[in-house]
Amino acid sequence: MNNEDSSTAMLVVLRHAPHGSSWLREGLDVALVGAAFGQTVNLLFLGEGVQALMKDQQKGPLGQKGTHPTLDMLAMYDIDTLLVDADSLAQRGLTEADLQLPVTLITTSQLPFLFTQYAPVFNF
Amino acid sequence: MRYALLVQGAPYSHQAAHSALRFASALIDRGHRLETVFFYHDGVYNAQRLATPPQDEPHLIEAWQRLHHEQGTALLVCVAAALKRGVIDERESRRHDKQGHSLAAAFELTGVGQLVEAAMTHDRLVTFSP
Numbered sequence: 001m002n003n004e005d006s007s008t009a010m011l012v013v014l015r016h017a018p019h020g021s022s023w024l025r026e027g028l029d030v031a032l033v034g035a036a037f038g039q040t041v042n043l044l045f046l047g048e049g050v051q052a053l054m055k056d057q058q059k060g061p062l063g064q065k066g067t068h069p070t071l072d073m074l075a076m077y078d079i080d081t082l083l084v085d086a087d088s089l090a091q092r093g094l095t096e097a098d099l100q101l102p103v104t105l106i107t108t109s110q111l112p113f114l115f116t117q118y119a120p121v122f123n124f
Numbered sequence: 125m126r127y128a129l130l131v132q133g134a135p136y137s138h139q140a141a142h143s144a145l146r147f148a149s150a151l152i153d154r155g156h157r158l159e160t161v162f163f164y165h166d167g168v169y170n171a172q173r174l175a176t177p178p179q180d181e182p183h184l185i186e187a188w189q190r191l192h193h194e195q196g197t198a199l200l201v202c203v204a205a206a207l208k209r210g211v212i213d214e215r216e217s218r219r220h221d222k223q224g225h226s227l228a229a230a231f232e233l234t235g236v237g238q239l240v241e242a243a244m245t246h247d248r249l250v251t252f253s254p
Binding site: 022023026029033036037039119120122123124 | 130164165204205235236237239240241243244249251253
């Protein structure tokens with residue numbers, strides 16, 4: 001990034017549910033490392049990704065570690081802006097009360113502008 | 125401009141690596157510099173030393189190596205994503221008491237920190253995912 005962008009926050013977009021693939025875990029790893037490198041990191045849960053936030057998750061029956069313990073660690077890394085696409089949540093019959101952490105709901109129509117506010121954007 | 129690419133698709137399974145290589149040659153033709161390629165998720169399979177594609181298909185691993193030799197492009201492979209997928213260099217192989225190693229020459233194992241660093245220090249970071 002150029003110097004004038006150095007104050008810009010990093011966005012990590014999470015679009016996959018836990019357990020079925022490693023996208024969510026590896027995406028969260030990038031978020032944690034970014035924060036450890038002193039970046040301001042925001043997360044955006046989109047599509048299937050909103051399921052990452054569902055309460056009362058456990059390890060996967062096939063030995064997957066799961067991502068819910070990582071979500072509990074986000075605050076320690078100063079990652080406290082968790083953006084959630086409200087439509088993705090509603091489409092899955094979920095509400096904020098079903099989520100393990102406090103989130104900021106956004107509408108799908110806000111997404112195009114939202115992406116312009118971050119650099120870099122990592123998409124998982 | 126100084127470019128970095130993030131490649132997350134396995135070669136021959138998905139288009140991501142093919143597209144990334146074509147993008148690489150296009151940006152170099154236009155006078156830009158490709159300084160870094162970071163391989164993450166299944167993209168780490170692009171660094172497999174033993175990959176043996178049929179002769180009438182493009183050899184993607186060799187194409188990455190050419191970029192390194194001709195353009196000085198750093199080929200960085202996420203060590204955590206690589207090791208669990210069996211992409212391992214000589215040093216890690218010894219450390220984990222394995223027989224043999226599978227990381228192709230010109231690629232280097234590194235941490236995700238290098239990806240974050242690349243995003244901050246290059247003018248553009250472009251992602252190729254399946």
